[in-house]
Amino acid sequence: MSSDARPPNSTPATETPDHEQQATELDALAPPLKPFWISKYKSEAAKHWDLFYKRNTTNFFRDRHWLDREFSSILSSGPIVALEVGCGVGNMAFPALERNPELTMWCCDFSRRAVEFVKANPGYEGGQGRCRAFVCDIAREALVEHIPPQSIDVLSCIFVLSAIPPELHVETLKNLASVMKPNGTLIFRDYATNDLAQLRFLSQKEIPKLDSNLYVRGDSTMSYFFEEEYLRGAMKECGEFVEEVLERKGIEVENRKRELVMERSFLQGVWRRK
Numbered sequence: 001m002s003s004d005a006r007p008p009n010s011t012p013a014t015e016t017p018d019h020e021q022q023a024t025e026l027d028a029l030a031p032p033l034k035p036f037w038i039s040k041y042k043s044e045a046a047k048h049w050d051l052f053y054k055r056n057t058t059n060f061f062r063d064r065h066w067l068d069r070e071f072s073s074i075l076s077s078g079p080i081v082a083l084e085v086g087c088g089v090g091n092m093a094f095p096a097l098e099r100n101p102e103l104t105m106w107c108c109d110f111s112r113r114a115v116e117f118v119k120a121n122p123g124y125e126g127g128q129g130r131c132r133a134f135v136c137d138i139a140r141e142a143l144v145e146h147i148p149p150q151s152i153d154v155l156s157c158i159f160v161l162s163a164i165p166p167e168l169h170v171e172t173l174k175n176l177a178s179v180m181k182p183n184g185t186l187i188f189r190d191y192a193t194n195d196l197a198q199l200r201f202l203s204q205k206e207i208p209k210l211d212s213n214l215y216v217r218g219d220s221t222m223s224y225f226f227e228e229e230y231l232r233g234a235m236k237e238c239g240e241f242v243e244e245v246l247e248r249k250g251i252e253v254e255n256r257k258r259e260l261v262m263e264r265s266f267l268q269g270v271w272r273r274k
């Protein structure tokens with residue numbers, strides 16, 4: 001980002017890196033888009049994700065092989081019943097099913113196309129295997145309409161809550177809790193504030209901001225960037241989980257096509273269902 005994107009009279013804080021200071025200040029100063037556009041992007045989220053999968057098919061996200069490394073093998077052994085919300089085309093589900101032969105996996109997404117791609121994967125075994133996929137908007141539809149209450153040992157929420165506007169986060173978390181067994185595990189990874197992607201939004205001439213830390217991408221899908229304290233507050237308001245770990249991760253991600261290594265900032269956590 002160029003230094004002239006910095007607001008006038010701002011000086012970098014000594015205790016935080018320069019770019020972190022910039023992100024917070026620029027986000028606070030940027031006016032949001034017009035209310036008409038904000039409500040349109042929010043109400044049409046499922047349509048835009050469905051179009052995303054029409055364009056990209058199964059080729060966009062990489063398989064989530066880092067899951068075992070980052071979540072100390074929570075899914076990799078034993079007769080576990082898991083649910084992946086916002087599963088996309090199954091980049092996390094199928095590698096996990098391959099690793100653990102005793103794993104049973106529910107998958108849901110609000111994009112019909114994404115769910116069709118999951119069902120077309122050979123690992124789905126035509127619905128006769130250990131995976132079941134269904135269409136559900138986790139911010140607006142009760143998960144217990146699709147799967148039994150208190151039936152899930154491990155629920156994974158990987159880069160999904162960021163696609164949901166913040167005013168729906170607490171209700172969404174309550175919805176996730178409704179299908180988890182007492183003592184079940186919630187694993188979470190998502191974008192953190194000051195991530196490279198947020199800095200890119202903030203460097204645009206017209207910042208595509210819907211709300212504080214919530215932006216709209218060029219393809220009309222939304223992206224929220226999480227502060228630790230914000231997520232803790234949402235979890236506390238939800239009232240159904242006990243925090244085990246919550247950490248900010250700086251991760252190098254390789255873009256092979258563009259021959260770039262990028263420093264990304266994610267929040268990662270594990271919670272226990274009460």
Ligand SMILES: C[S@@+](CC[C@H](N)C(=O)[O-])C[C@H]1O[C@@H](n2cnc3c(N)ncnc32)[C@H](O)[C@@H]1O
Nearest residue numbers: 049061086087088109110111137138139159163
């Ligand atoms: C960034 S992708 C991540 C996909 C997958 N979890 C992964 O890590 O590869 C976000 C996914 O969440 C889904 N999604 C967003 N909002 C949702 C909602 N309210 N209910 C269900 N799925 C949602 C999108 O359709 C998309 O597949």
